[in-house]
């Protein structure tokens with residue numbers, strides 16, 4: 001792999017590892033993933049915002065088929081996760097049996113390898129969510 005690709009990979013990995021989105025400078029809306037225009041006030045000035053990675057299951061579905069490279073974990077659960085800060089994102093659940101997920105269940109982000117070959121020819125990381133262990 002040419003060295004010139006490395007900074008791009010690092011940026012990508014950083015964004016996924018940290019669940020980094022943006023906060024609108026005008027209205028304070030927290031957005032993930034970052035967008036060009038604030039969906040709340042149409043502002044276009046943002047500061048980076050790192051989400052806590054905590055949230056709750058808003059809805060979910062169990063997947064029995066998957067694209068090549070994702071099929072070794074079948075079946076798996078994909079959820080809409082409502083982050084503690086407000087945005088709803090789609091993510092795969094992990095450390096949970098199919099059918100065990102419940103709406104309203106508290107979850108937290110973990111970082112897992114998604115596939116061995118990403119589009120950049122490197123190991124691709126991404127976020128998943130697992131049930132939050134209550135103490």
Ligand SMILES: [Zn+2]
Nearest residue numbers: 024027038041
């Ligand atoms: Zn805004």
